[in-house]
Amino acid sequence: MGLQAVFFYLFAFVAVASAFMVISARNPVHSVLFLILVFFNSAGMFLLTGAEFLAMILLVVYIGAVAVLFLFVVMMLDIDFAELRSGFMQNAPMGALVGLILAAELIIVVGGSVITPQAAQSITTPIPSPAARTNTAALGDLLYTNYVYFFQVAGLVLLVAMIGAIVLTLRHRQNIKRQDISRQVARTPATAVEVVKVKPGQGV
């Protein structure tokens, strides 16, 4: 237990400290890098609770893909810090309002939450030992039986979002040269070369 506690406080402290740095760092790229550190430490916390599959998926999806895109966008932006800070007082009331609403909602949700009546039952059901049943298999069983419709709907929502993103950004520009690999491969001397007899003094 002792070692777990040490690691918990380590991960928790680094996560909170770097979450603070995300909003206080001056350079937005540094902010994103600190955000990545937050994700990384959260993955560590998942590991501590025994949710190894979730920890790895957090690493792959959030750090390996989502944060890369964040970093991409932030690096490409040309941000003028002086201009950014000049509007601070104007935007402060608006920001404070949003923050207040968020905080109020969180308090309502957390304060109004109750432990489900079935909790007592699920606590008493025996938990299979981790050696017999891995995390991944257990999650898969749940997802593909009890929650299969939610799982499918989530997949569908992602598909729609993906198609939407492609439709919004795809444009076929005319008048540019494109490489059509199947056409290149299909070319033979018979279709590509034409033998012409040129008479002297005349062009082709």
Place this chain on the structure above:
Amino acid sequence: MDSFFLTYLWPAIVMIGQSLLLLVCLLVFIAYILLADRKIWAAVQLRRGPNVVGPWGLFQSFADLLKFVFKEPIIPAGSNKGVFLLAPLVSVTLALATWAVIPVNENWVIANINVGILYVFAISSLEVYGIIMGGWASNSKYPFLGALRSAAQMVSYEVSMGLIIVTVLLTVGSLNLTDIVAGQKDGIGTMIGLPNSFLDWNWLVLFPAMVIFFISALAETNRPPFDLPEAESELVAGFMVEYGSTPYMMFMLGEYAAIVLMCALTTILFLGGWLPPLDIAVLNWVPGIIWFILKGMFVFFMFAMVKAFVPRYRYDQLMRLGWKVFLPMSLVLVIVTAFVVKLTAGA
């Protein structure tokens, strides 16, 4: 006090010892892999390659190491110093961290975790950060372009690689790397009467998957013909332009550690890890680690030959290959494998 020593201190000491042993072996191995890469490349081009330092140039990598370390590290004035120095550190640390879960022989592994393959996949998907950070922090055009290219490339090929790993998981039924190797003990070879032979391994059942995995591994580690991040004809040296001396060496070390890792991963997923190729007494006496190293070196030889033979891809061709060829193919492979596994499981 005694229990504290036994529960915490002793395991920690053992783990540190194992890690150090693995690290030292790995670094020496990488030094010679680097030399082998240059030698093979040279042989294809009818040159001799490095042959001056030591007999047959065997100490070339160590001479290079000394040279890198004793040079003055130059940090560009306009760079973001912290991130600039962090980037090579990140790439080398991540590349070496993955080795914690790689089993080189039966039970020869530092951390035998349940989600081993996911861990490898997760950490190698983080390796892109070393490159992006290096490219951005250099505050210069070519490194930035190289970093952007590389990020897009690595993210694209990770997708098909993940799907290929899924096909292997479906056939084996475990995320643990040791179980993946153990699961290759019976397969087609056992069916046709050659048990415990090389025909049992995944490469035969999942041959298309192995080809896609191999090519994706080339792209993922920025090896030629996909070395666009450092395409010297266009981008000078890509994200490494501003780096010199030790930081540059760390980038190179990280790159080669990732390459050796990909060779080890191909060995584990498709070539039966430490299993001997035939069930003959003489071959069974050879320790598993020797087989593992031999198979890994074979895969690396293929890597090196591809580098020597194939000209560099153009960037749009690279993206087309990743998204329009490999992604659909690996998706279909996952579906087909799932069907076959489901149908044969009942029989």
